[in-house]
Amino acid sequence: MIRTVAETGSTNADLLAEAGQGASEGVWLRAERQTGGRGRAGRAWTSPPGNLYASTIVRLRPGDPPAPTLALVAAVAAEGVASAYAGPGHLTIKWPNDIVAGPAKLAGILLERADDAVVIGIGVNLAHHPSDLDRPAISIAALSGAAPDPHPFLVELADAFAHWLGRWRGEGLGPVRARWLARAHPIGSALRTGGREGLFEGLTDEGALLIRYADGTNSIIRAGDVFLL
Structure with a gap:
């Protein structure tokens, strides 16, 4: 639904509250505009109308x-x-769950947990x-010349998420991890994290990032935070 x-203010905050009141798995909340959207580490997420916030x-x-591997599913x-x-x-996945075009971020994903509910x-x-x-960003309109309507886009996204969630739950992390690696930046890509630079070596069986210095x-x-160089 x-x-x-x-x-x-934030679709995540709204669903966290609804989860505490018994909201069921599979509900989706979309806002045409957010006034308090958040990214990782509490960063503000700019939210003009026309983009997807769900x-x-x-x-x-x-x-x-493990619950954190839902980031790979998303x-x-x-x-x-x-x-x-x-x-x-155009697009690749940057660990753990940013969608990027080259160095420019197109999409971000934020997981928050309350008891048995992950929003x-x-x-x-x-x-x-x-x-x-302080880092580049990009839109589908800038890449393709046309912006998809947010609601049909979300209908497709909800279907895709349900598909991969079913595989994650029924087959384990393996198929999701394989798909993630197939759509990620290549092995050997230069990364920086924690003030150090290294090369992308893939993922562990549990979905953690492997770096060789x-x-x-x-x-x-x-x-x-991980940055592509």
């Missing part, structure tokens, strides 16, 4: 893969739908992208 509101709820069950779903509009060859917020630059950030040491990154 998709519900749309003209304006709200959140959904997953209720964790016994036997599910990433492969969002990349697949966005690429159908942006055109082939997954997805923001996609469909019509507009900010130009005053110039001194030959390897590191497993489970959280933090």
Whole structure:
């Protein structure tokens, strides 16, 4: 079920509150405009009308893969739908769940948990992208010349997310991880995280980032900002 509101502070905050009141898995909330959108580490997320701002709820069950790997589920779903509009060859996934065109960010995903509920917020630059950030951004309109309507885009995204969630739940992380790697930047891509530069070596079986540094040491990154160089 998709519900749309003209304006709200944050679709994630709204669904976290609804989850605490018993809202079921599979509901989606879309806002035409957000006044308090958030990205990772509490960063503000610019929210002009015409872009996608939406959140959904997953209720964790016994036997599910680790909750943080839902970031990979959301990433492969969002990349697949966005690429159908942006055109082939434009988009890749940057760990763990940013959708980028080269160095420019097209979409971001934010997971927040309350008890057995994980709220997954997805923001996609469909019509507009900010130009005053400390890192580049891009929109589907800038890539393809046309901006998709947010509601049909979300209908497709909800279907794609349900597909990959079903595989994550029924088959484990393996198929999601394989799809993520197929759509990510290439092995050997230069990255920076935690003040150090290294090369992308793939993902662990649990979905953590593998980096190889110039001194030959390897590191497993489970959280933090990662920048493509």
